[in-house]
Amino acid sequence: MTTPGADANNAGWIVACHIDEIEREDVIRFDHAGQTFAIYRASEDIYYATDGLCTHEQVHLANGLVIGHIIECPKHNGRFDYRTGQAKGAPACVDLCVYPVRVDAGKVLINIDYESADEA
Amino acid sequence: MPITPRDYSLIGRDTKLAEENGLASAEWYSCPITRKQLKELMKRSDGQAIRDTTIWFIALGLSAAGGYLFWGRWFCVPFFGIYGVLYGSASDSRWHECGHGTAFKTRWLNDLVYHIACFMILHEPVIWRWSHSRHHTDTIIVGRDPEITSPRPPDVVGMVLNLFALKSGAKAFGKLLLHSIGELNAEEKTFVPEIEQHKVYMVARLYVTIFVAVVLWCIASRSILPAMFIGLPTFYGAWLKMILGLTQHAGLDEDVLDHRLNSRTVYLNPILRFMYWNMNYHVEHHMFPMVPYHALPKLHEAVKDDCPEPYNGLLAAYLEIVPALIKQVKDPQYFVKRKLPSRAIPTPDLPNGTVPVMR
Numbered sequence: 001m002t003t004p005g006a007d008a009n010n011a012g013w014i015v016a017c018h019i020d021e022i023e024r025e026d027v028i029r030f031d032h033a034g035q036t037f038a039i040y041r042a043s044e045d046i047y048y049a050t051d052g053l054c055t056h057e058q059v060h061l062a063n064g065l066v067i068g069h070i071i072e073c074p075k076h077n078g079r080f081d082y083r084t085g086q087a088k089g090a091p092a093c094v095d096l097c098v099y100p101v102r103v104d105a106g107k108v109l110i111n112i113d114y115e116s117a118d119e120a
Numbered sequence: 121m122p123i124t125p126r127d128y129s130l131i132g133r134d135t136k137l138a139e140e141n142g143l144a145s146a147e148w149y150s151c152p153i154t155r156k157q158l159k160e161l162m163k164r165s166d167g168q169a170i171r172d173t174t175i176w177f178i179a180l181g182l183s184a185a186g187g188y189l190f191w192g193r194w195f196c197v198p199f200f201g202i203y204g205v206l207y208g209s210a211s212d213s214r215w216h217e218c219g220h221g222t223a224f225k226t227r228w229l230n231d232l233v234y235h236i237a238c239f240m241i242l243h244e245p246v247i248w249r250w251s252h253s254r255h256h257t258d259t260i261i262v263g264r265d266p267e268i269t270s271p272r273p274p275d276v277v278g279m280v281l282n283l284f285a286l287k288s289g290a291k292a293f294g295k296l297l298l299h300s301i302g303e304l305n306a307e308e309k310t311f312v313p314e315i316e317q318h319k320v321y322m323v324a325r326l327y328v329t330i331f332v333a334v335v336l337w338c339i340a341s342r343s344i345l346p347a348m349f350i351g352l353p354t355f356y357g358a359w360l361k362m363i364l365g366l367t368q369h370a371g372l373d374e375d376v377l378d379h380r381l382n383s384r385t386v387y388l389n390p391i392l393r394f395m396y397w398n399m400n401y402h403v404e405h406h407m408f409p410m411v412p413y414h415a416l417p418k419l420h421e422a423v424k425d426d427c428p429e430p431y432n433g434l435l436a437a438y439l440e441i442v443p444a445l446i447k448q449v450k451d452p453q454y455f456v457k458r459k460l461p462s463r464a465i466p467t468p469d470l471p472n473g474t475v476p477v478m479r
Contacts, residue, residue, distance in 0.1 A: 026159070057145055057257050065162045065410055074410050076253045077221040090246075091253045093313060 012113030016049065019106050027071060027082075029062030032112065037099065038062050039108060040082045042069060047101045049110040050085055054078050055094035125452065126262050126374075128271045130307040134263030138375070142471030143261045149378040149468055150407055151423035158408065161415045161422070164225035168414040169217075172394065173233060176214070180206050184349055191345055200348060204357025205395070208285065211240035212361040213397035213413070219249055222412040223397070239327065241361070242285070242292045242354045244299065246319045247308060254311045256409055260374050260382045266311060270370035272452040274445045279366070285358035299324030360395065367437045368402045371444030371456045378467040379406040381458050385420065385430040386437045403427055426465055428458040 016030045022041040029052055030037045036052030038061040054061055054073040063074040071082045078092030085096035100111040127134040138144045183206060186199030214237035217223040218230040238245040251266040258264035262271075270279075281287040298305065302321045304312060312320060330350070337346040344352070372382045386400045399405060401416040404423060411419050424430070431437040440456055447454045460466065 057253075063158075065159065065164075067164065072221070072410060074408070075256055077410065079221075090249055090316060093315060 012111045013102070013109045014112060016101075016108045016110045019047075019103060019108055022047070022108075025066050025068075027062050027064065027066050029060055030110075035112065036060065037110060037112075038071065038082070039101070039110065040066060040071065042083075047103060047108050048082050049099040049101045050080070050082050050096040054080075054092065055087065055096060056091045061096075126272060128262055128268055130263065130266055130310045132263060136263070138258070138261050138263045141375075143258070143375055143377070144264050145257055146261075146377050146471060148259075148407075149380070149465075151380075151426040152465070153408075153419075153422055157422055158411075161408070161411045161419050163415075164222065164412060165414075166225045166229065169223040169229070169233075169412075172397070173214075175394075176206060176210060187348065188345070191348075200353075200356070203349075204353040205360050206357070207240050207353035208355065208357025209360035209364070210395045211237040212365065213395070213399050215241060215243055215245075215248065216252070216399065217397050217413050219245075219252055220409055222410060239330075240354060242289060242296075244292075244296065244320060244323055244327070246316055246323060247295075247299075247312060250312045250316065251308075256406065259379060259406055260369055260372070260376075262374050266307065268369070268374075269365065270445065272374070272455070273449050274370070276445060276449060279362070279445075283359040283362050285355045285362075289355055289358075296324050296327055300328045363434065364392070364396050364400070366441060367400070367431070367434065371441050371448065372458065373455045375470075376467065377470060379403050380427050380460060380464075381467060384437060385427065386434065387430055387432050388434065392434075425461065425463055428460055428464075 014032060016032075016037065016039050017028060019041075022028050022039060024041055024045065025043045027038050027040045030039050030049075031052070038050050038052045040048040040050070042048065050061070050071070052060055052062060054064075054075070056073065056076060056078045059073050059075040061071050061073060061080075065072045065074070066082075069081050069083050070079050070088065072079050073092065076091050079088040080086060080092060080096050081088060082096070083098070085098040087093055087095050100114055102109050102111075129135070180203060183199050183203035187196045187203055190196035190199060214223075214233055218234035218237065221227070221230050223233065224230045235245055238248060255265050255267040260268060262268070275287075278287045295305070295308075299320050304317060304320065308320075334346050334350050338344055367384050367386050369383055372384065374382065376382050380403055383402045383406050385403045388396065388400045393400065397413040398416040399413070401420050404411070404416055404419045404427075407423070408419060420430075431440070444454070444456050
């Protein structure tokens with residue numbers, strides 16, 4: 001239950017929540033050091049993490065709706081694939097940053113030092 | 121101190137004021153509702169929208185058939201009356217709901233009905249997707265919201281003309297021609313991103329082509345009958361759209377970050393609710409725009425204790441709206457202050473303190 005980009009090194013890994021804090025096919029908000037993230041649990045019980053704010057209008061995605069692997073922004077219906085951060089059409093035109101996630105001892109950890117945008 | 125009229129453009133003094141006062145892209149009040157409840161309400165389905173859209177298309181088809189059969193006789197008038205309202209007014213809620221992507225669960229059904237309804241009501245789909253997005257970000261924030269239909273002072277003559285889309289239609293055709301030559305106006309450039317602008321031009325050219333074809337068809341057949349089906353119903357059927365649409369925000373406060381104060385929820389009968397796809401629950405819609413139209417009555421039940429008293433029908437709403445608009449003609453500072461019930465959570469303070477409404 002580890003997403004691509006995760007490594008065994010502990011650098012940058014922080015505990016975001018307990019695994020039971022998120023229902024399957026849902027999302028919660030996680031704030032850390034002035035940054036906000038969205039933590040997802042897919043229906044197949046895999047966890048993912050993205051930036052917490054929609055790239056369109058800075059709305060918290062954690063208040064949105066998870067449909068399959070899509071997160072819909074609660075304000076304007078901006079849609080993203082939360083596994084890759086890919087924007088799926090207007091009004092969302094800019095991809096979300098995604099972060100590696102791992103589950104350890106019942107806790108969901110995300111690596112905030114690693115952003116998908118760093119890969120470019 | 122003399123009062124300066126407000127600048128409702130998106131590139132003027134009040135745009136800058138809204139940004140300075142922290143009203144642009146601000147955080148809005150939301151009634152308390154549990155995540156579980158909201159998730160349940162936001163759930164998508166196809167069933168109800170397919171049923172309602174099928175009824176709508178059948179009613180359009182039957183009324184069009186009646187109008188065609190009785191063309192040239194007075195008996196065609198009620199058929200075209202019904203056809204016009206279904207075409208020029210019912211389409212208003214259809215483009216709107218499908219634009220939010222909430223009416224259907226299936227994405228392409230939302231997109232298909234969105235484009236059909238946009239054409240019927242003469243809304244260019246790309247422009248309106250972006251303008252409506254801004255309307256939800258900055259609802260009735262002067263200088264930011266491109267969809268303020270009742271500025272202060274209100275354009276009462278324009279409102280009367282718009283019962284038959286005469287002012288709005290002329291404006292829409294002007295913009296259509298502008299877009300068809302590959303131009304956007306300065307205000308549109310503030311909310312349509314560059315990467316989307318080519319789509320505006322493409323759709324505008326398609327619309328112009330269709331309208332030119334209809335005109336040529338009328339000339340060739342020496343009859344306005346083709347235009348009675350495509351084009352003219354946007355005008356002769358617009359009156360219900362205008363009557364329902366004005367109830368949303370007209371006469372209420374501006375520059376507040378609480379939809380309970382700038383939007384109305386009006387109880388309507390089932391026929392009007394069908395025509396309007398429950399947009400009469402407008403406070404709820406603005407607060408939680410991802411809740412599909414068919415779940416708005418349930419959402420209303422969940423949050424009504426935290427909202428002002430709804431209006432009991434169109435008459436009740438207009439008994440407030442008409443005097444308010446008349447007063448605003450003489451006194452643009454006047455507005456209807458919605459009263460929150462004592463049990464409701466008070467409106468949070470505005471960012472940067474109180475906003476100077478006019479200066």
